[in-house]
Amino acid sequence: MAMMVLDVDPKADSGFPCWNPVRRRFAPESPFFESGNIERELLAKQIALDLGEEEKHQLWRLLDEDCKDLFCPIVGCRARLTSLENFENHYNSQHAAACSVCYKVYPTSRLLSIHISEAHDSFFQAKVARGYPMYECLVEGCGLKFKSYKSRQRHLVDKHNFPSSYDFFKNKASHHPSKKAREKKIHRKQAATTDRREETEEEEEGTTSQKMDVEGEASVDSLTSALSNLTTGSTPSSVSFGRRNPRGLTFVPRSVHQRNTKKPEDSTPPP
Amino acid sequence: MSTMAEDGFASHKRDPVKSSVGGVASQKRRQHAVAVRKERRESLVRAKRLCRVGSSGDDADTPLNNAMMVDEEESVLDAQAAAAVEELKSAVANQGKGAMQKVVGALRELRRVLSRTEFPPIEAALEAGAMPLLVHCLAFGSPDEQLLEAAWCLTNIAAGKPEETKALVPALPLLIAHLGEKSSSPVAEQCAWALGNVAGEGEELRNVLLSQGVLLPLARMMLPSKGSTVRTAAWALSNLIKGPDPKAATNLIRVDGILDAITRHLRKADEELATEVAWITVYLSALSNLATAMLVKSNVHELLLHRLATSTSLQLLIPLLRSLGNLVAGDSQTTSAIFMPGQEITGKCDNKYNIIGVLTKCLKSEHRVLKKEAAWVLSNVAAGSVEHKQLIYKSEAVIPLLLHLLSTAAFDVRKEVAYTIGNLCVAAASEQDSGRLSLILDHLVFLVEKGCLPGFIDLIRSADTEAAKLGLQFMEMVLRGMPNGEGPKLVEREDGIEAMERFQFHENEDLRNMANGLVDRYFGEDYGLDR
Numbered sequence: 001m002a003m004m005v006l007d008v009d010p011k012a013d014s015g016f017p018c019w020n021p022v023r024r025r026f027a028p029e030s031p032f033f034e035s036g037n038i039e040r041e042l043l044a045k046q047i048a049l050d051l052g053e054e055e056k057h058q059l060w061r062l063l064d065e066d067c068k069d070l071f072c073p074i075v076g077c078r079a080r081l082t083s084l085e086n087f088e089n090h091y092n093s094q095h096a097a098a099c100s101v102c103y104k105v106y107p108t109s110r111l112l113s114i115h116i117s118e119a120h121d122s123f124f125q126a127k128v129a130r131g132y133p134m135y136e137c138l139v140e141g142c143g144l145k146f147k148s149y150k151s152r153q154r155h156l157v158d159k160h161n162f163p164s165s166y167d168f169f170k171n172k173a174s175h176h177p178s179k180k181a182r183e184k185k186i187h188r189k190q191a192a193t194t195d196r197r198e199e200t201e202e203e204e205e206g207t208t209s210q211k212m213d214v215e216g217e218a219s220v221d222s223l224t225s226a227l228s229n230l231t232t233g234s235t236p237s238s239v240s241f242g243r244r245n246p247r248g249l250t251f252v253p254r255s256v257h258q259r260n261t262k263k264p265e266d267s268t269p270p271p
Numbered sequence: 272m273s274t275m276a277e278d279g280f281a282s283h284k285r286d287p288v289k290s291s292v293g294g295v296a297s298q299k300r301r302q303h304a305v306a307v308r309k310e311r312r313e314s315l316v317r318a319k320r321l322c323r324v325g326s327s328g329d330d331a332d333t334p335l336n337n338a339m340m341v342d343e344e345e346s347v348l349d350a351q352a353a354a355a356v357e358e359l360k361s362a363v364a365n366q367g368k369g370a371m372q373k374v375v376g377a378l379r380e381l382r383r384v385l386s387r388t389e390f391p392p393i394e395a396a397l398e399a400g401a402m403p404l405l406v407h408c409l410a411f412g413s414p415d416e417q418l419l420e421a422a423w424c425l426t427n428i429a430a431g432k433p434e435e436t437k438a439l440v441p442a443l444p445l446l447i448a449h450l451g452e453k454s455s456s457p458v459a460e461q462c463a464w465a466l467g468n469v470a471g472e473g474e475e476l477r478n479v480l481l482s483q484g485v486l487l488p489l490a491r492m493m494l495p496s497k498g499s500t501v502r503t504a505a506w507a508l509s510n511l512i513k514g515p516d517p518k519a520a521t522n523l524i525r526v527d528g529i530l531d532a533i534t535r536h537l538r539k540a541d542e543e544l545a546t547e548v549a550w551i552t553v554y555l556s557a558l559s560n561l562a563t564a565m566l567v568k569s570n571v572h573e574l575l576l577h578r579l580a581t582s583t584s585l586q587l588l589i590p591l592l593r594s595l596g597n598l599v600a601g602d603s604q605t606t607s608a609i610f611m612p613g614q615e616i617t618g619k620c621d622n623k624y625n626i627i628g629v630l631t632k633c634l635k636s637e638h639r640v641l642k643k644e645a646a647w648v649l650s651n652v653a654a655g656s657v658e659h660k661q662l663i664y665k666s667e668a669v670i671p672l673l674l675h676l677l678s679t680a681a682f683d684v685r686k687e688v689a690y691t692i693g694n695l696c697v698a699a700a701s702e703q704d705s706g707r708l709s710l711i712l713d714h715l716v717f718l719v720e721k722g723c724l725p726g727f728i729d730l731i732r733s734a735d736t737e738a739a740k741l742g743l744q745f746m747e748m749v750l751r752g753m754p755n756g757e758g759p760k761l762v763e764r765e766d767g768i769e770a771m772e773r774f775q776f777h778e779n780e781d782l783r784n785m786a787n788g789l790v791d792r793y794f795g796e797d798y799g800l801d802r
Contacts, residue, residue: 018747023600024651025601036640038316062308062312072734075778
């Protein structure tokens, strides 16, 4: 029976560690076997101690928590996780701040607001062009500002030991514009000079455009309250976005202009 | 927000002085309760076992079951323990008529105090000076009743905390001596029990016991076909050989008649005895190459498979499955011996007695441990030759089951299932030349079409590094291998890109590079343009 097989030499492929099917062996005292060992002892004592099922469940829950040394792996978070299942909730409530313009997701509202300024704010770009140091250091509390993206990046690597792969505001392929956006981008590239700003995204046609209308008419109140949350630097838990709903209620500073204002379903009503 | 309950409280007058005093006492109670609960948890998962009912069962004393003891009850027991030790002391010192009966009587009383509850007053007994007395009572030539009661007391002392178990050190040579064939069966059994508890404490004590020559007499106790003594001896041996030093395991398999006894018990013994023997094979197969070779030569894997297929006792299934898993995870020689070509591969795939059938049964179990370890074994089978992968792939029952578990089971089960599914999709070109990997497109396409992708993307999102890496590696196979460039579209549809983008802010550099690399390569600027 013929089976299609694709021959690949994993090392040649840009260093990605491809899946390698190997047998895995564990020593008897390995943590892998811990739950089985515990179950053994509980079962052995169960009858003698009249251990009910409910009690066993409680016991398991406590034992699971006891040996949990799990911390959130997002840089700078260090929150202790009570369980692996809870990580998703934690992530969605603390690390899923999404940009309404280009749908990029950031782990803190501070980084999101920095992104919005740097990528979607013409006012910001104007100041940069005039030589003001506008690019903030990403480390909270550092306070330094730089005149270019590159010099900020250098600062992060030199002074804060960021590895050079920490390119937070990376332009290429950091999000997936729709096919239409890509087509437009190629077209625009041919016409204009390149700049560092992220392209704004075309709305996807169809039913989603109606959603945008409703959300576009967000009340001024909620926008300003969201905005004030931004400036105080607290993590606004009320303004949290599930990753499944990138077009949810978002805060957009008034100075943001959509690049392509042709479509009527833009999210920001003019001030 | 005012509730009915709050309204009710409003009418109570609070005496500030009283409430603070009450606060301290109740806080102390709470702290004590927490400490007891923790101690209970620890004692429940220890590899030591209290003896609360005699093997002859003639004692009228029914043990109490109060897991949460209050301060007062504890101090009552402590006092009783101290009193019993005092009695014993004077009985031992007494040389007159009926001295022996007095000693036995005092021992019995101490034993009762030490067997009454889940947390015997061990510390109080030791502090009152029980140990030298008990050692004295183990002297050669003592009457059986005396030896039995003394060994029983020692058993329960050894079931306690580490420092309490260590207190038995002066008694060890005597306990070992009474394992001999000249001892009466109940005495030997009770001594084996005490020694099993000591062995369960830790490596240090295990080494002490082994150097004192415990292995041979204990192993001999396993040779008869039945009886509670055989079971206790088997349990004690499992504690003794669990390592991490493989020497004890290797020495055990060398004992004359042991291999035969092991296979005999696995084949015929009742489930309780078979359970303890199965734990012995767990440690033998995990630690000793010699033992593994000898077990496989005796076709122990067939016994394991048969028992796994027919038993429903979780206690037995766990060590059987793990022994099988250890054998499958071993070197290739062992593994190919287990998979005898004629039988396994050309025979019916869903035969319930073959390895796939047995693992399917365990995967269907409601018990998390069984599912997890069965998936682990299956993943190792899937890591074998292409024929082995086909064995799994062609099984009608297993594939849907794996897919179902990947999306619904507990995390640790899902991880093992992911290993299995991924291993099915790729083959090492040859055992020696593991640098070359080939995707098995048939399997990959089928499994992806059956909807395994979301499960892997879920793993990418997990906080567990190993799981995230697995998810990314599977993603890479899909992106690279799915025909007609379908991979990226499929991944996008399942929110795979978002999941990978999370890694930009992940603290693990390897994962970051892996994820960024995939996004760059497959979702770069040209993505979406080519139809």
